[in-house]
Amino acid sequence: MGVALISIRNLTKRYGSSITALDGLTVDIEPGIVGLVGSNGAGKSTLLKILLGLIGATSGEATVLDLDVRTRGTDIRQRVGYMPEHDCLPPDASATDFVSHMALISGLPRTAARERTAEVLRHVGLYEERYRAIGGYSTGMKQRVKLAQALVHDPVLLLLDEPTNGLDPTGRDEMLELIHRIGAEFGIAVIVATHLLGEIERVGSHLVAIEGGKLLRSAPLGEFIEHTGTLAVEVDEGSETLAERLAADGLSIALDGRAVLVDVADGRPYDLVRDAVADLGLPLVRIERRRHRLEDLFRDAAPVPAGPAGHGPAAARDQVGVDPAVGGPS
Numbered sequence: 001m002g003v004a005l006i007s008i009r010n011l012t013k014r015y016g017s018s019i020t021a022l023d024g025l026t027v028d029i030e031p032g033i034v035g036l037v038g039s040n041g042a043g044k045s046t047l048l049k050i051l052l053g054l055i056g057a058t059s060g061e062a063t064v065l066d067l068d069v070r071t072r073g074t075d076i077r078q079r080v081g082y083m084p085e086h087d088c089l090p091p092d093a094s095a096t097d098f099v100s101h102m103a104l105i106s107g108l109p110r111t112a113a114r115e116r117t118a119e120v121l122r123h124v125g126l127y128e129e130r131y132r133a134i135g136g137y138s139t140g141m142k143q144r145v146k147l148a149q150a151l152v153h154d155p156v157l158l159l160l161d162e163p164t165n166g167l168d169p170t171g172r173d174e175m176l177e178l179i180h181r182i183g184a185e186f187g188i189a190v191i192v193a194t195h196l197l198g199e200i201e202r203v204g205s206h207l208v209a210i211e212g213g214k215l216l217r218s219a220p221l222g223e224f225i226e227h228t229g230t231l232a233v234e235v236d237e238g239s240e241t242l243a244e245r246l247a248a249d250g251l252s253i254a255l256d257g258r259a260v261l262v263d264v265a266d267g268r269p270y271d272l273v274r275d276a277v278a279d280l281g282l283p284l285v286r287i288e289r290r291r292h293r294l295e296d297l298f299r300d301a302a303p304v305p306a307g308p309a310g311h312g313p314a315a316a317r318d319q320v321g322v323d324p325a326v327g328g329p330s
Helices: 044-051 073-079 095-105 110-123 139-151 169-184 197-203 221-226 239-248 268-280 313-319
Strands: 006-015 019-029 033-037 059-064 080-083 157-161 189-194 206-211 214-220 229-235 253-256 259-264 284-290
Touching (some): 006 044, 019 044, 019 206, 019 214, 033 197, 044 059, 044 157, 044 189, 073 080, 080 139, 095 110, 110 139, 139 157, 139 169, 169 189, 169 197, 189 197, 214 221, 229 268, 239 253, 239 259, 259 268
Parallel strands (some): 033 189
Antiparallel strands (some): 006 019, 006 059, 229 284, 253 259
């Protein structure tokens, strides 16, 4: 097995004596489209800045592309693209001027910078608007400019901090499609920091979840969803009868009004729910998966201890918190 894309060991970042942004974080991240998920304030942005060498950690160590973040920040930034969360664009500059300027700063010759700028602006869908002042752009267009400047120097890794921030549903879909294409078609490793688990489900291959600066879980996305899903079965009447039947079948259930909430650890509950509803002749309203918001998935979660024995799927499987109101482990 080769060197990890990113390797983090006991990483801690404190601001003063009262704020701990990262708390002994230990995790390895492999190539792919990886979701770095956590609620607001979980430490995601701080971690990205440390990985870029923009700020220093209080203690611990990390490498990006086998480069030490403490001493090789400039080298890392030459090979990594960064899309910050907040608006940082000059309103009077055009997209072409700004992105080509960022290409020059990254070390591209002037002619190559202009050519590469046109290429990435076409890729993100801004080619026709490339000479307009950024101040007149919509939020979605500004996010695309930020993505373009992160891509312009042909990085091997992208760090995207809340890339769908402020976007309407259509803009969010388009941004997620761009991210998927970057990873799938261009083979660029991507880390997407977000508080919306549903976004990572659509584009990602692996999930790293943190809360309070600690690792909650690192696992392939399919396995992660498999162990945290909840199925909501809503019937017009007879919810208690349905709940009793499913409990007798050995499922972990809870009632939420007319809905029966069923923990989903594998495919078995689906067949049992179908058979129970049919056998009891209940008027079914809907069946849907729930808890795609991170806050619900990790409420009251117990963080995974740091160290080789305390992270990864095996150690973390039973550490993912579930809202006690909807049943399951907490």
